[in-house]
Amino acid sequence: MTTTEPTPEIAVDPNAVNLTINGRPVAARKGxxxxxxxxxxxxxxxxxxxxxxxxxxxMCRQCLVEVEGPRGPMMVVSCMTPVAEGQVVRTxxxxxxxxQEGIIELLLANHPLDCPVCDxxxxxxxxxxxxSHGPGESRFIExxxxxxxxxxxxxxxxxDRERCILCDRCTxxxxxxxxxxxxxxxxxxxxxxxxxFPDEPFSSYxxxxxxxxxxxxxxxxxxxxxxxxxxxxxxxxxxxxxxxxGCRITLESSRDELLRYQGVDSDPVNHGWLCDxxxxxxxxVKSDARLSNPLVRDGGSLVxxxxxxxxxxxxxxxxxxxxxxxxxxxxxxxxxxGTNEDAHAWARLTSALGIDSxxxxxxxGLPADxxxxxxxxxxxxxxxSTIILLAPDLKEELPILYLRLRDASEKKRSRILEFTAxxxxxxxxxxxxxxxxxxxxxxxxxxxxxxAPISAQMATGSVVVVVGRSNLAESDExxxxxxxxxxxxxxxxxxxxxxxxxNVRGALTVxxxxxxxxxxxxxAVNGEIDCLVLVGADPIGDCPDTELARRALxxxxxxxxxxxxxxxxxxxxxxxxxxxAFGEKDGTTTNLEGRVTRLARxxxxxxxxRPDWMVALELADVLGHDLAMASVSDVHADLVSSNAxxxxxxxxxxxxxxxxxxxxxxxxSSPSRVVPPAAxxxxxxxxxxxxxxxxxxxxxxxESPSLAPLAPGSALHMHPLDxxxxxxxxxxxVKVSGDRTSIVMDVKSDDSVQRGTVWAAWAQPGxxxxxxxxxxxxxxxxxxxxx
Amino acid sequence: MAxxxxxxxxxxxEIVGRYPRARSATIxxxxxxxxxxxxxxxxxxxxxxxxxxxxxxxxxxxxxFYEMFKFEPVGKYLINICGTMSCALMGAxxxxxxxxxxxxxxxxxxxxxxxxxxxxxxxQAACTExxxxxxxxxxxxxxxxxxxxxxxxxxxxxxxxxxIPAHGTVARVRQHIPLDRGVGxxxxxxxxxxxxxxxxxxxx
Numbered sequence: 001m002t003t004t005e006p007t008p009e010i011a012v013d014p015n016a017v018n019l020t021i022n023g024r025p026v027a028a029r030k031g032x033x034x035x036x037x038x039x040x041x042x043x044x045x046x047x048x049x050x051x052x053x054x055x056x057x058x059m060c061r062q063c064l065v066e067v068e069g070p071r072g073p074m075m076v077v078s079c080m081t082p083v084a085e086g087q088v089v090r091t092x093x094x095x096x097x098x099x100q101e102g103i104i105e106l107l108l109a110n111h112p113l114d115c116p117v118c119d120x121x122x123x124x125x126x127x128x129x130x131x132s133h134g135p136g137e138s139r140f141i142e143x144x145x146x147x148x149x150x151x152x153x154x155x156x157x158x159x160d161r162e163r164c165i166l167c168d169r170c171t172x173x174x175x176x177x178x179x180x181x182x183x184x185x186x187x188x189x190x191x192x193x194x195x196x197f198p199d200e201p202f203s204s205y206x207x208x209x210x211x212x213x214x215x216x217x218x219x220x221x222x223x224x225x226x227x228x229x230x231x232x233x234x235x236x237x238x239x240x241x242x243x244x245x246g247c248r249i250t251l252e253s254s255r256d257e258l259l260r261y262q263g264v265d266s267d268p269v270n271h272g273w274l275c276d277x278x279x280x281x282x283x284x285v286k287s288d289a290r291l292s293n294p295l296v297r298d299g300g301s302l303v304x305x306x307x308x309x310x311x312x313x314x315x316x317x318x319x320x321x322x323x324x325x326x327x328x329x330x331x332x333x334x335x336x337x338g339t340n341e342d343a344h345a346w347a348r349l350t351s352a353l354g355i356d357s358x359x360x361x362x363x364x365g366l367p368a369d370x371x372x373x374x375x376x377x378x379x380x381x382x383x384x385s386t387i388i389l390l391a392p393d394l395k396e397e398l399p400i401l402y403l404r405l406r407d408a409s410e411k412k413r414s415r416i417l418e419f420t421a422x423x424x425x426x427x428x429x430x431x432x433x434x435x436x437x438x439x440x441x442x443x444x445x446x447x448x449x450x451x452a453p454i455s456a457q458m459a460t461g462s463v464v465v466v467v468g469r470s471n472l473a474e475s476d477e478x479x480x481x482x483x484x485x486x487x488x489x490x491x492x493x494x495x496x497x498x499x500x501x502x503n504v505r506g507a508l509t510v511x512x513x514x515x516x517x518x519x520x521x522x523x524a525v526n527g528e529i530d531c532l533v534l535v536g537a538d539p540i541g542d543c544p545d546t547e548l549a550r551r552a553l554x555x556x557x558x559x560x561x562x563x564x565x566x567x568x569x570x571x572x573x574x575x576x577x578x579x580x581a582f583g584e585k586d587g588t589t590t591n592l593e594g595r596v597t598r599l600a601r602x603x604x605x606x607x608x609x610r611p612d613w614m615v616a617l618e619l620a621d622v623l624g625h626d627l628a629m630a631s632v633s634d635v636h637a638d639l640v641s642s643n644a645x646x647x648x649x650x651x652x653x654x655x656x657x658x659x660x661x662x663x664x665x666x667x668x669s670s671p672s673r674v675v676p677p678a679a680x681x682x683x684x685x686x687x688x689x690x691x692x693x694x695x696x697x698x699x700x701x702x703e704s705p706s707l708a709p710l711a712p713g714s715a716l717h718m719h720p721l722d723x724x725x726x727x728x729x730x731x732x733x734v735k736v737s738g739d740r741t742s743i744v745m746d747v748k749s750d751d752s753v754q755r756g757t758v759w760a761a762w763a764q765p766g767x768x769x770x771x772x773x774x775x776x777x778x779x780x781x782x783x784x785x786x787x
Numbered sequence: 788m789a790x791x792x793x794x795x796x797x798x799x800x801e802i803v804g805r806y807p808r809a810r811s812a813t814i815x816x817x818x819x820x821x822x823x824x825x826x827x828x829x830x831x832x833x834x835x836x837x838x839x840x841x842x843x844x845x846x847x848x849x850x851x852f853y854e855m856f857k858f859e860p861v862g863k864y865l866i867n868i869c870g871t872m873s874c875a876l877m878g879a880x881x882x883x884x885x886x887x888x889x890x891x892x893x894x895x896x897x898x899x900x901x902x903x904x905x906x907x908x909x910x911q912a913a914c915t916e917x918x919x920x921x922x923x924x925x926x927x928x929x930x931x932x933x934x935x936x937x938x939x940x941x942x943x944x945x946x947x948x949x950x951i952p953a954h955g956t957v958a959r960v961r962q963h964i965p966l967d968r969g970v971g972x973x974x975x976x977x978x979x980x981x982x983x984x985x986x987x988x989x990x991x
Contacts, residue, residue: 182844188851
């Protein structure tokens with residue numbers, strides 16, 4: 001919870017309000033609610049429905065306090081009443097106590113008191129406040145309400161209606177914060193209950209938040225239900241690295257097993273909210289499929305071995321490649337999924353060996369110099385007058401950033417100008433959405449910004465450009481050229497890059513982006529790479545050009561992989577080293593805005609897994625390069641002292657600021673760019689657009705039993721009119737052909753797709769759209785035929 | 788035919804146009820849906836959501852607040868017998884028992900032929916005429932057992948068709964207000980000054 005701190009000059013501030021709470025003077029801000037002012041002054045007022053991140057509703061009446069009025073003291077709802085100059089508030093009088101006890105007694109009239117079997121028991125606001133502010137006994141002797149229990153309101157969330165106290169927190173969250181009003185109060189009076197529409201589940205990407213903010217045990221999450229009691233949980237604060245938003249979370253475990261993540265209210269980042277993917281993918285950490293011991297290829301198969309023998313095998317593979325043809329024969333891909341320390345240790349090792357073929361991205365992001373534009377933070381974007389989106393669908397890729405920008409639009413702080421090839425989650429909230437055909441983005445952006453009404457809007461205040469890779473089947477140069485078009489028209493605009501991997505910004509900042517991965521893989525196909533090190537990277541699964549990645553990996557004689565799972569790529573390795581996962585290692589991470597925060601280790605590693613930084617240091621040692629670091633704090637200290645961008649991210653600064661420290665801006669001259677040609681309309685067939693869905697077949701979804709079934713599966717999305725022209729029925733199988741090959745997919749009618757284009761989700765169970773992407777082309781066109 | 792018919796969609800759009808905010812039309816459209824199908828179907832609620840820009844859950848949440856929207860099929864004639872004080876004193880309980888026997892259903896039930904649904908209702912604001920009942924919300928006053936029997940016979944024989952339409956029809960005369968005859972309703976957030984008739988007498 002964050003509230004504005006009183007500042008010394010508050011006395012002359014026109015927004016300053018002085019009131020008295022329980023006899024003590026309190027300084028507050030105009031518009032602040034009594035309950036928030038009382039929280040700051042240390043006078044706790046009991047509450048159930050009030051939540052500082054949502055609008056007040058006064059549903060539960062628990063926060064009644066006494067306010068001195070013209071006709072004497074009167075009872076007011078402190079979560080609905082703003083402070084006023086000279087107001088006299090009393091929160092602990094006999095009358096307040098009677099009111100609060102009365103409300104608790106009323107709320108408990110129907111509440112089952114099944115605390116011993118309720119997941120919330122032990123951390124339940126109703127239980128706690130029944131003790132602290134309740135009457136201790138009840139006059140009700142009538143039969144309580146009974147309902148069928150529990151009902152599943154989504155695949156992840158269960159509802160025990162008899163426990164519900166109708167505080168309107170979950171329904172308010174769904175409507176106000178998530179924008180998915182799929183749960184609502186139904187019926188009336190004693191029968192009022194939270195319900196979904198019949199057969200339309202609460203399938204929001206943010207449903208887990210309702211469980212966290214439920215003040216009773218009415219909403220429970222399937223992955224945690226009946227797994228632990230709150231007093232058995234050990235908690236530590238960390239940062240989610242599922243995507244690059246970097247939401248603050250607590251890791252909660254019992255008996256060395258991760259059982260739950262909860263959102264922490266970080267004002268500059270997540271406001272307490274988490275997406276369901278981030279919240280529930282802790283299941284993948286404890287998956288049985290995790291690698292637990294080093295594996296070395298012996299004959300055709302991988303066999304378990306010791307770390308010392310695996311490391312010496314790996315070192316000899318690197319050494320012999322370097323000896324045979326120099327450091328250019330070795331390449332390193334990955335490092336964007338670990339900690340800053342992991343990435344830094346690998347940057348140090350590769351520099352020591354003179355390896356230049358290094359990339360933390362896999363041809364699925366943007367050129368690393370997107371970080372050299374004037375940078376914006378998430379807060380700056382969410383306060384900008386105009387937000388320009390040259391970005392993928394943020395609801396699918398970076399859900400909490402979507403919430404922040406949606407909020408900016410809904411609260412009328414910002415207007416969103418969206419350029420997109422397909423309608424996105426933010427299209428509903430955009431001031432203007434400008435569609436473009438892939439390959440024409442720079443020209444469309446330039447001509448749109450020249451329009452008078454658009455320039456007038458841009459002149460109203462700050463402009464932040466949110467830029468990311470919106471289409472994997474189109475060269476990233478179009479996005480960069482479109483960004484340059486914005487910067488030319490509005491040189492004062494700032495840029496929020498939305499590269500999506502958890503720590504991609506940290507990895508690029510420490511120097512793991514020296515060459516483009518697509519060029520490295522192309523070299524490999526030409527036999528110019530003898531040894532490839534994959535640091536938590538899966539080119540076959542993640543590089544948009546699947547064919548290129550597959551041929552490259554087949555052409556490389558020796559692959560060393562450090563990974564938590566055997567993936568399509570890491571299973572081809574000669575040496576496969578088990579990596580420590582999120583929650584199993586300490587360190588720091590950098591989010592998409594360059595905010596460095598601490599990561600925490602909560603559970604012991606799986607088997608003999610080791611963190612990536614340790615593997616790098618040990619390999620360096622075996623290869624005869626002493627990097628003079630032995631622990632994660634050594635690596636962090638070396639990072640802070642050797643990299644100017646990280647200069648302020650010292651251990652003490654990070655301890656003092658749990659919300660993190662934003663990296664120093666690093667200006668470098670932008671390299672001259674290839675200006676991509678404006679693409680013609682597709683001569684035959686359709687222009688291919690490939691984006692992402694939140695749930696895909698990536699390891700942390702596929703290995704989380706609660707999330708894996710939520711992946712929508714592979715399908716080719718077409719505009720209904722194109723579908724009609726094709727003569728295919730919705731759901732029919734069609735043949736989709738590129739120049740190299742063709743695949744069979746189910747077609748799906750979708751009017752958010754532009755006519756003349758087809759859209760497919762990346763990395764879904766089923767047919768792989770990556771087979772049709774040729775990364776040497778500026779844009780990719782496909783032919784669609786009925787079977 | 789569970790979504791709104793083409794004709795009703797046209798009507799629905801006219802109704803939506805009367806309000807500064809589309810979702811204000813939710814309840815009038817629910818009446819329209821109930822008139823079409825005799826009860827409010829899930830498909831109609833989803834359709835209404837599309838028409839007013841709300842989720843199906845929001846439409847359902849609003850609709851389910853009201854007793855008079857039915858989500859399961861009811862008889863062609865919904866008979867509500869008042870059971871509140873004045874009617875209770877004047878023999879409503881006996882009338883209800885008689886009605887149950889006559890129709891062969893318990894309160895809340897629907898006859899097998901789908902003609903009648905019997906309900907107990909709260910005060911219908913006709914205490915001087917107790918005991919009273921409503922058939923599809925059309926009154927019958929000072930109802931005796933014999934009156935009830937002849938009412939049922941008349942309804943069955945179709946003799947009251949002119950007076951009492953099937954369940955769901957609020958009024959047979961529909962008000963049409965062409966859009967250009969509307970007052971041009973303004974959403975509250977767009978109201979920036981006091982109305983002209985206040986003539987500066989009060990600050991907004």
